[in-house]
Amino acid sequence: MVTQNIDGLHQRAGSGDVIELHGSMFRFKCLHGEHTGFVLDDFAGQNEKPPRCPQCGELLRPDVVWFGEALPGDAIDRAQALSAACDVMLVVGTSGVVYPAAALPLLAVEAGATVIDVNPERDAVATAADIFLQGQGAEVLPQLVVAVREHLAG
């Protein structure tokens, strides 16, 4: 699971291995990113607002990617490696215009994977994809699950 979401919804839905390309609003790092991985509970007993990095005393910020910042290197490296190695890629609800994430489906296509794009709009990903399912993910994905289950049962 590779996501541009920062809201932890995939983890709450039960996905175990989530690569967060744009970070997480539930993690914190110090202002210059030297120390990372803090969560709100780490500062439960601290009165100072806003809380400061326990290791260097610098102000903390959400561990998300702001405009103009690079994506976390380990996350994009891993997403690219998985994209180049997968058999099937399901692309859901992305505009397909924010790079480097938008290049991941193209990596999968080049590597010979079957790419399925679920999107209300026919965009650049749909053009490159093997299968384009037009519609909202919340409507198309349950139908896809039913179809796959019927196929596997039949």
Ligand SMILES: [Zn+2]
């Ligand atoms: Zn720090």
